[in-house]
Amino acid sequence: xxxxxxxxxxxxxxxxxxxxxxxxxxxxxxxxxxxxxxxxxxxxxxxxxxxxxxxxxxxxxxxxxxxxxxxxxxxxxxxxxxxxxxxxxxxxxxxxxxxxxxxxxxxxxxxxxxxxxxxxxxxxxxxxxxxxxxxxxxxxxxxxxxxxxxxxxxxxxxxxxxxxxxxxxxxxxxxxxxxxxxxxxxxxxxxxxxxxxxxxxxxxxxxxxxxxxxxxxxxxxxxxxxxxxxxxxxxxxxxxxxxxxxxxxxxxxxxxxxxxxxxxxxxxxxxxxxxxxxxxxxxxxxxxxxxxxxxxxxxxxxxxxxxxxxxxxxxxxxxxxxxxxxxxxxxxxxxxxxxxxxxxxxxxxxxxxx
Amino acid sequence: xxxxxxxxxxxxxxxxxxxxxxxxxxxxxxxxxxxxxxxxxxxxxxxxxxxxxxxxxxxxxxxxxxxxxxxxxxxxxxxxxxxxxxxxxxxxxxxxxxxxxxxxxxxxxxxxxxxxxxxxxxxxxxxxxxxxxxxxxxxxxxxxxxxxxxxxxxxxxxxxxxxxxxxxxxxxxxxxxxxxxxxxxxxxxxxxxxxxxxxxxxxxxxxxxxxxxxxxxxxxxxxxxxxxxxxxxxxxxxxxxxxxxxxxxxxxxxxxxxxxxxxxxxxxxxxxxxxxxxxxxxxxxxxxxxxxxxxxxxxxxxxxxxxxxxxxxxxxxxxxxxxxxxxxxxxxxxxxxxxxxxxxxxxxxxxxxx
Numbered sequence: 001x002x003x004x005x006x007x008x009x010x011x012x013x014x015x016x017x018x019x020x021x022x023x024x025x026x027x028x029x030x031x032x033x034x035x036x037x038x039x040x041x042x043x044x045x046x047x048x049x050x051x052x053x054x055x056x057x058x059x060x061x062x063x064x065x066x067x068x069x070x071x072x073x074x075x076x077x078x079x080x081x082x083x084x085x086x087x088x089x090x091x092x093x094x095x096x097x098x099x100x101x102x103x104x105x106x107x108x109x110x111x112x113x114x115x116x117x118x119x120x121x122x123x124x125x126x127x128x129x130x131x132x133x134x135x136x137x138x139x140x141x142x143x144x145x146x147x148x149x150x151x152x153x154x155x156x157x158x159x160x161x162x163x164x165x166x167x168x169x170x171x172x173x174x175x176x177x178x179x180x181x182x183x184x185x186x187x188x189x190x191x192x193x194x195x196x197x198x199x200x201x202x203x204x205x206x207x208x209x210x211x212x213x214x215x216x217x218x219x220x221x222x223x224x225x226x227x228x229x230x231x232x233x234x235x236x237x238x239x240x241x242x243x244x245x246x247x248x249x250x251x252x253x254x255x256x257x258x259x260x261x262x263x264x265x266x267x268x269x270x271x272x273x274x275x276x277x278x279x280x281x282x283x284x285x286x287x288x289x290x291x292x293x294x295x296x297x298x299x300x301x302x303x304x305x306x307x308x309x310x311x312x313x314x315x316x317x318x319x320x321x322x323x324x325x326x327x328x329x330x331x332x333x334x335x336x337x338x339x340x341x342x343x344x345x346x347x348x349x350x351x352x353x354x
Numbered sequence: 355x356x357x358x359x360x361x362x363x364x365x366x367x368x369x370x371x372x373x374x375x376x377x378x379x380x381x382x383x384x385x386x387x388x389x390x391x392x393x394x395x396x397x398x399x400x401x402x403x404x405x406x407x408x409x410x411x412x413x414x415x416x417x418x419x420x421x422x423x424x425x426x427x428x429x430x431x432x433x434x435x436x437x438x439x440x441x442x443x444x445x446x447x448x449x450x451x452x453x454x455x456x457x458x459x460x461x462x463x464x465x466x467x468x469x470x471x472x473x474x475x476x477x478x479x480x481x482x483x484x485x486x487x488x489x490x491x492x493x494x495x496x497x498x499x500x501x502x503x504x505x506x507x508x509x510x511x512x513x514x515x516x517x518x519x520x521x522x523x524x525x526x527x528x529x530x531x532x533x534x535x536x537x538x539x540x541x542x543x544x545x546x547x548x549x550x551x552x553x554x555x556x557x558x559x560x561x562x563x564x565x566x567x568x569x570x571x572x573x574x575x576x577x578x579x580x581x582x583x584x585x586x587x588x589x590x591x592x593x594x595x596x597x598x599x600x601x602x603x604x605x606x607x608x609x610x611x612x613x614x615x616x617x618x619x620x621x622x623x624x625x626x627x628x629x630x631x632x633x634x635x636x637x638x639x640x641x642x643x644x645x646x647x648x649x650x651x652x653x654x655x656x657x658x659x660x661x662x663x664x665x666x667x668x669x670x671x672x673x674x675x676x677x678x679x680x681x682x683x684x685x686x687x688x689x690x691x692x693x694x695x696x697x698x699x700x701x702x703x704x705x706x707x708x
Contacts, residue, residue, distance in 0.1 A: 004387050008394045011592055019380055019389045026377035033358050035373045037551040037597060040362045040673065073427040073553070074574060077588040081572045105573070112570055192589055197391040199427070199553045199591030216466055218435045219459075220428060234431040235546055237553030238365055239593055243391060319394065 005341035008319035009150055009294065009332040010172065011192040018246045018336075025242065036242055041235050049242050050231055056248035060257050061174075063181045063204060068227045070203040071241045076171045077105065078221075079188035079201060083167045084110040085221045086205075086213055087142045087186065095119045095140040095164065100127035100149040101325065102169060110144070113215075119143070126326070127152040129286035136162045142185065148173035151323040153285040153296030153330065159183060165209070173293050174202070175251060176335055177261045185209055186223075193293070194260070194335040196244030199237045251335065260335050267333045267342045268292040274346045280304060280353050284326055298328030304352060311348040320345075359695035362673035363504055363648065363686040364526065365546040368597070369604050372690075376597045390596055395589050403596050404585055410602035414611050415528075417535045417558060422581045424557040425595045430525045431459065432575075433542035433555060437521045438464035439575045440559075440567055441496045441540065449473045449494040449518065454481035454503040455679065456523060464498070467569075473497070480680070481506040483640035490516045496539065502527035505677040507639040507650030507684065513537060519563070527647050528556070529605060530689055531615045539563055540577075547647070548614070548689040550598030553591045605689065614689050621687045621696045622646040628700045634658060634707050638680055652682030658706060665702040674699075 006013040029036035030045040039046055054069040063069065072078070083106070088094050092114055096107045098121035110116050117140065120131035127149060136143050142165040148155040150172045159166070165185035174187070175194040181187065185206045192198040203223065211224040219225045219233070226233050251260060272290060275281045275297050284296035299305060312320055322328040331345060360367040383390035384399040393400055408423040417423065426432070437460070442448050446468055450461045452475035464470050471494065474485035481503060490497050496519040502509040504526045513520070519539035528541070529548040535541065539560045546552040557577065565578040573579045573587065580587050605614060626644060629635045629651050638650035653659060666674055676682040685699060 002387070006388060006392055008392065008397075011392060011394060011589065013392045014389070019391065022389075022391065023377045023380035026373055026380060033356075034360060034672075035368070035376075037373065037376065038360055038362065038365060038367045041365060041552060043362075073429070073591070074432070075427070075588045078428070078574050081574060109572055109574075112572055190589060192592075197593055198395060198589045199594055218463055218466055220432050220435060220463075234429045235365065235544060235552045237427070237591060237594065238546075239551055240553055240591065318388075 002316050005315070005317045005344045006319055006337070007317060007331045007333065007341070007345070009323070009330060010334070011198045012332060012334045013336040014196070014243070014247055015250050015336045018243065018250055021246050022243045036239060041232060041238055046238060049245050050236065053241055053245035053248065054231065056245060056252060057202060057204065060248060060251060061179060061181055061204070066207050067181060068205050068207055068210070068223075070205065070223065070226050070231045071200050071236060071244070072203060072226060072231070073200060073237050075201055076102065076169050076188060076190045079169060079190075079203070080106040080109040082221050082223065083144065083186055083188070084113045085215065085217050086209060086223050087165065087167060088114040089141055089213060090114070090215055092141040093117050093137070093139070095136045095143045097121070097131060097134070097143070097145055098123055099130060099146050099154060100152045102149065102171070103146045106144055106146070106169060122154075128154065128284055130154050130156055130289040132160070134160070136160075136164055138163050140164045142167050145169070148291050148293050150294045150332070151325055153291045153294045154289040155291035155293065157289070173291070175257055175260055176264045176293060178257055191240060191244050196247050197240050199240030200244060263335070263339065264292040264333070266339055267337065268295065270339065270342050270346055271295050271331060271333070274349050278349060278353050281349065284328065293333060295331040295333065296322060296326055296328065308348070308352050311351050312345060315344045315348045317345050317348065356670050359669070359671045359698050360673055360691070361671060361685045361687065361695070361699070363677070363684060364688070365552045366686060366688045367690040368550070368601055369690045372597065372600045372604055375600050379596065390593060393592075395586060395592055400592060403599050404590065407595055407599035407602065408585065410599060410606060411556065411558065414602060414605060415533060415535055415558070420561050421535060422559050422561055422564070422577075424559065424577065424580050424585045425554050425590060425598070426557060426580060426585070427554060427591055429555055430456065430523050430542060430544045433523060433544075433557070434460040434463040436575050436577065437498065437540055437542065438467045439569065439571050440563060440577050441519065441521060442468040443495055443567060444468070444569055446495040447471050447491070447493070449490045449497045451475070451485060451488070451497070451499055452477060453484060453500050453508060454506045456503065456525070457500045460498055460500070460523060476508075482508065482638055484508050484510055484643040486514070488514070490518055492517050494518045496521050499523070502645050502647050504648045504686070505679055507645045507648045508643040509645035509647065511643070527645070529611055529614055530618045530647060532611055545594060545598050550601050551594050553594030554598060617689070617693065618646045618687070620693055621691065622649065624693065624696050624700055625649050625685060625687070628703050632703060632707050635703065638682065647687060649685040649687065650676060650680055650682065662702070662706050665705050666699060669698045669702045671699050671702065
């Protein structure tokens with residue numbers, strides 16, 4: 001069958017080699033003659049997987065001493081809640097930047113637990129830019145950011161430097177660029193973009209904050225509970241963790257985050273160049289805040305829609321439909337997407353103007 | 355390689371046919387030429403999977419009208435919390451039966467949200483029986499039960515008939531026996547026993563209770579939020595749901611829950627018979643409360659340990675070590691365990707006394 005160019009917004013493309021290994025383990029894992037789906041999470045073979053997964057995160061992101069890596073469940077949607085539960089003090093105030101749908105959801109969950117001060121927002125322009133130059137009150141318990149905004153196609157190029165702890169939802173661009181982990185107290189990321197399949201969520205948590213909040217925290221939402229049990233307080237999502245581990249092995253072999261960043265630059269530059277050069281397309285996000293992961297663009301002439309949709313479909317491009325909040329098109333270009341897939345899309349765009 | 359007889363306590367054995375289908379979909383799912391691990395959860399192919407999974411639960415368990423089936427994340431440990439969040443009123447009291455480790459954890463989470471009245475407990479006998487004949491105050495918001503206690507090897511044969519809503523954690527025996535769903539307001543179950551691999555949790559919730567609690571509930575813990583979005587409020591654990599769906603298809607084809615129950619009877623009767631007939635073994639749980647899923651037993655003469663361990667290892671039996679709270683042995687016999695595997699274990703036990 002012809003190769004599908006998978007621009008899906010997530011769950012998204014992973015390397016073919018990872019799929020081969022992942023499929024094999026469903027039949028016979030670690031030469032046990034058992035499927036990875038039927039073994040105990042306490043078995044030595046799986047404990048090794050969990051340990052390696054946590055180590056690979058540390059290696060790939062150069063996580064400094066004093067941080068704990070966890071693989072939990074519930075997606076970033078649970079991360080919104082856990083962040084506030086662990087960091088927002090009784091009666092305290094948290095600062096949030098509202099950069100779109102996901103930031104809003106994070107704000108909503110935090111409000112259940114305390115005061116939220118939205119210190120900046122790009123809602124006035126349908127979130128097509130990243131707010132800058134805002135002030136964060138020094139008595140805020142933390143500042144919460146969303147590093148990349150999948151729906152609107154914006155991304156922080158530099159994170160604001162502030163005097164309060166920073167929590168960042170990096171679900172959609174983690175492992176695609178170098179990050180100075182020491183600048184953050186909590187980083188969290190649903191796996192289903194650059195890390196692995198849906199079903200597990202990565203947390204990188206500064207040890208200092210573990211158990212520090214005086215609030216009573218439900219066990220499953222308490223980072224300390226999970227850290228004390230090496231991410232095995234309850235049965236972990238075995239297979240999603242395993243596939244994430246395989247994918248991180250692959251990333252490391254392929255040159256690590258630096259190589260992923262180069263590839264992301266190459267893909268993004270190729271696609272944004274065509275958007276800018278073509279009279280038929282227009283980017284949605286402010287140029288300086290353009291995401292390298294999710295490229296949002298629209299036709300300048302809507303009557304070309306049918307023709308363009310036919311062209312990219314013929315090119316075997318999949319998953320290009322824009323989110324309903326923005327319309328138009330969205331090309332999600334996660335780590336495993338080959339530059340040749342972007343070429344296929346750009347060629348379809350070029351054909352439209354030829 | 356020789357067949358492994360997998361008595362693992364969970365994650366546990368699933369049918370070989372399910373593993374074959376599950377592995378194939380990691381390479382090419384639904385003839386899309388894409389892996390199930392790289393497709394959007396909003397794609398028609400996966401929406402169909404989620405819908406079929408929910409329908410299969412209804413069919414297999416004869417779920418009556420007025421109930422919603424959900425596939426969420428977080429395991430029963432999150433179920434402990436969600437149950438209380440959705441059913442325990444501000445200032446109200448919940449009734450719990452303490453039948454061991456899992457019940458205790460449920461009690462702990464409920465205490466964060468209100469008053470807990472432990473109406474019965476078998477802690478006096480290290481949880482080797484199911485309490486009976488207890489009273490539940492009629493003003494309790496609900497009664498919480500744990501249908502099968504994996505660690506101690508006890509199981510409710512009949513559920514108490516009470517005048518308050520009943521919540522039941524059926525993680526370890528769901529789909530192994532007929533249950534009258536109408537007797538419960540919430541049934542929940544971590545998938546990783548009879549349902550599927552680790553990473554998803556089944557909830558069967560009476561529609562009446564959705565949105566009824568006046569407490570403010572975090573989105574991810576609110577059944578109404580998930581019900582309103584057909585279990586897709588956030589990215590679901592795609593693969594664990596898919597494999598659960600495959601396994602339910604298999605169960606239906608194999609005769610449904612009635613057939614699973616017959617097989618469970620056969621396995622349990624074979625093993626308990628040997629325990630009772632052999633002078634070398636002794637069951638841990640009270641005879642009338644013996645679990646059909648987890649058979650706990652000890653040697654009457656500890657000096658035989660080395661010999662017995664050698665015998666069952668030679669028979670390719672795996673996962674027989676008892677939990678540290680009980681010691682001895684635990685044979686977990688979930689739906690996919692063949693009667694021939696129990697024979698292999700019983701033969702090893704017979705050899706010990708021959």
